[in-house]
Amino acid sequence: MTKHTSARETPGPASGSRVRILAAATRIAQAHGYGGLNFRDLAEAVGIKAASIYHHFDSKADLGAAVARRYWQGTADALEELLARSPDSLSSLHRYPELFRKALESGNRICLCSFMAAETDDLPEVVKAEVKAFQDVNIAWLSKVLSAAAVVDPAQSGQRARAIFAAIAGAQLVARSHADIAVYDALVDSYRNAGLLPA
Amino acid sequence: MTKHTSARETPGPASGSRVRILAAATRIAQAHGYGGLNFRDLAEAVGIKAASIYHHFDSKADLGAAVARRYWQGTADALEELLARSPDSLSSLHRYPELFRKALESGNRICLCSFMAAETDDLPEVVKAEVKAFQDVNIAWLSKVLSAAAVVDPAQSGQRARAIFAAIAGAQLVARSHADIAVYDALVDSYRNAGLLPA
DNA sequence: GTCTATCTACCTAACGATCGTTAGGGTCGA
DNA sequence: TCGACCCTAACGATCGTTAGGTAGATAGAC
Numbered sequence: 001m002t003k004h005t006s007a008r009e010t011p012g013p014a015s016g017s018r019v020r021i022l023a024a025a026t027r028i029a030q031a032h033g034y035g036g037l038n039f040r041d042l043a044e045a046v047g048i049k050a051a052s053i054y055h056h057f058d059s060k061a062d063l064g065a066a067v068a069r070r071y072w073q074g075t076a077d078a079l080e081e082l083l084a085r086s087p088d089s090l091s092s093l094h095r096y097p098e099l100f101r102k103a104l105e106s107g108n109r110i111c112l113c114s115f116m117a118a119e120t121d122d123l124p125e126v127v128k129a130e131v132k133a134f135q136d137v138n139i140a141w142l143s144k145v146l147s148a149a150a151v152v153d154p155a156q157s158g159q160r161a162r163a164i165f166a167a168i169a170g171a172q173l174v175a176r177s178h179a180d181i182a183v184y185d186a187l188v189d190s191y192r193n194a195g196l197l198p199a
Numbered sequence: 200m201t202k203h204t205s206a207r208e209t210p211g212p213a214s215g216s217r218v219r220i221l222a223a224a225t226r227i228a229q230a231h232g233y234g235g236l237n238f239r240d241l242a243e244a245v246g247i248k249a250a251s252i253y254h255h256f257d258s259k260a261d262l263g264a265a266v267a268r269r270y271w272q273g274t275a276d277a278l279e280e281l282l283a284r285s286p287d288s289l290s291s292l293h294r295y296p297e298l299f300r301k302a303l304e305s306g307n308r309i310c311l312c313s314f315m316a317a318e319t320d321d322l323p324e325v326v327k328a329e330v331k332a333f334q335d336v337n338i339a340w341l342s343k344v345l346s347a348a349a350v351v352d353p354a355q356s357g358q359r360a361r362a363i364f365a366a367i368a369g370a371q372l373v374a375r376s377h378a379d380i381a382v383y384d385a386l387v388d389s390y391r392n393a394g395l396l397p398a
Numbered sequence: 399g400t401c402t403a404t405c406t407a408c409c410t411a412a413c414g415a416t417c418g419t420t421a422g423g424g425t426c427g428a
Numbered sequence: 429t430c431g432a433c434c435c436t437a438a439c440g441a442t443c444g445t446t447a448g449g450t451a452g453a454t455a456g457a458c
Contacts, residue, residue: 039445216433238419250420
């Protein structure tokens, strides 16, 4: 059994086209942001024409929200799987940075929602809500795992979770600007040496 | 004596208009990025017409580079001043997060170069160079201060400097998406509690 | 079995808005 | 008179979006 498909919440056909559009849009938005995502380039990446996207999504805002929703749902699944596959909480926490490393591995991209967080002012409300959901998923997971691993006092696990999330996002950003994944690894190491992440 | 004006490196008139354009462009780019910065909105903010900007800058790339250059020079000046005004290295390090807090105070903006770092793929080469200079300025200052304050082993001060810089950038990003400056303060506190920043 | 109606998934073509940019002209102080 | 400074007007490109049409699969009626 591989990753289960999350229930769709938006109307529309369940064809593979929709998923292919979402996947391509995700990759583009991870490199160019919501503002840098345009229908013509996206359509070309999928192998269709720009107007055809409207058969699957009502508008760019609708597409953006669907992309961000699929993104945090995929992350939620990956976090669950990480927890299930790890021998204990501490080792799953240790592997948390790997999830964000993947974006950098894939063409020096960053987390979709980090980019979108920067674009907050220009984001439709529906998209902003999904970006927030992504943060909530990450912080809730980190908070739970930090408590379980007894890394910090349970009363402070929420704050520490936020700090780890923010620091990882920043590391990704800096590493991207250097186009060097080694910078990311070094930053994660530094976080461990400094005590932000358990060694 | 207030802040000295850094020597300009680009040709053009030395009028106040140029500075006013740069200041307005900085504010816009801190909220909407390089891609979200456009000549018509910028001109309106300054009180002139879009075409008039070309009397001061050759192109958008030239403008963007000038904006980023002015930004890191201003930061370099502020860091120098911070060091001069502080009783010791440790207290100037303690006040470092205040510099990045200012952007959030000013209309929930973020560091210009954090936004631009996300936009790396769509940035002209001249702009990218100035963004890198901003990082270098910050990391060099932090590294120097960390060594002087004996917070970390001098051999590791560069790495720790990078980690602090990245973490602060991430905190700013997360705080902005919440449109809540208290989130930033809480994150900085967490960094101190965790040991990333000296308590 | 075949005709017909419907639906999915895509297309071409174009709309109005907005983008960076340019040409060319006016105004005013040195 | 000349250059600094700003203007109007427009260029071609690109943006999200819409109208309207076509090929193929499907399903129900006869």
